[in-house]
Amino acid sequence: EVQLLESGGGLIQPGGSLRLSCVASGFTFSSSAMNWVRQAPGKGLEWVSNIIGSGGSTNYADSVKGRFTISRDNSKNTLYLQMDSLRAEDTAVYYCAKRYENTPRGRYFDYWGQGTLVTVSS
Amino acid sequence: QSALTQPASVSGSPGQSITISCTGTSSDIGGYNSVSWYQQPPGKAPKVMIFEVSNRPSGVPDRFSGSKSGNTASLTISGLQAEDEADYYCSSYSSSSTPFVFGAGTKVTVL
Numbered sequence: 001e002v003q004l005l006e007s008g009g010g011l012i013q014p015g016g017s018l019r020l021s022c023v024a025s026g027f028t029f030s031s032s033a034m035n036w037v038r039q040a041p042g043k044g045l046e047w048v049s050n051i052i053g054s055g056g057s058t059n060y061a062d063s064v065k066g067r068f069t070i071s072r073d074n075s076k077n078t079l080y081l082q083m084d085s086l087r088a089e090d091t092a093v094y095y096c097a098k099r100y101e102n103t104p105r106g107r108y109f110d111y112w113g114q115g116t117l118v119t120v121s122s
Numbered sequence: 123q124s125a126l127t128q129p130a131s132v133s134g135s136p137g138q139s140i141t142i143s144c145t146g147t148s149s150d151i152g153g154y155n156s157v158s159w160y161q162q163p164p165g166k167a168p169k170v171m172i173f174e175v176s177n178r179p180s181g182v183p184d185r186f187s188g189s190k191s192g193n194t195a196s197l198t199i200s201g202l203q204a205e206d207e208a209d210y211y212c213s214s215y216s217s218s219s220t221p222f223v224f225g226a227g228t229k230v231t232v233l
Contacts, residue, residue: 035222043226044124044224044225044227046224047220047223095167095168097168105174107158107215107222108174108213109160112167114167
């Protein structure tokens with residue numbers, strides 16, 4: 001059974017930093033492209049970042065570029081999101097999501113974690 | 123502002139059919155057959171219901187179907203059931219600065 005378990009969320013002041021983790025199980029993590037998707041309270045889904053299986057290529061939404069860093073440790077089956085210079089508008093539930101496969105027919109997310117809430121407030 | 127446009131809400135009675143539209147551009151929906159739909163019950167994580175425009179993952183009832191015409195994709199729920207009440211999001215691969223874009227979501231209410 002595929003499982004994605006996020007952790008690391010919490011209350012942080014504006015300008016602060018936080019690192020989210022997502023522990024994966026039930027599939028070959030090192031072969032899977034992984035994503036972070038967030039959802040502000042009462043709002044829709046927003047894609048944040050992705051990383052290929054090897055970790056050699058990453059992408060970011062314009063809203064977080066230069067402030068967030070995605071990484072992975074395939075030996076620990078763990079995905080990370082380092083969030084720096086946090087702003088109030090970064091307040092959201094952050095989901096890690098597995099991309100089905102890194103091919104044109106695999107451009108969707110087949111498994112999602114339960115999410116971790118990040119609240120940026122003074 | 124979301125990249126894809128969805129109606130805020132759609133409602134129907136049990137047994138009826140409803141359709142949710144999702145409009146994008148030639149850079150996303152119109153340019154790729156990579157449209158997916160996600161169901162999100164209140165307080166829960168999203169779950170994929172349709173991928174590649176019209177394909178259903180194993181376990182998704184065949185009451186759910188998807189289609190696309192030009193820059194607009196659609197999700198149809200036939201034989202609406204109470205358990206279908208949830209928010210539904212469309213998504214597409216995109217050639218813009220972000221590889222994946224979402225709609226703002228549509229709240230489906232079963233009357």
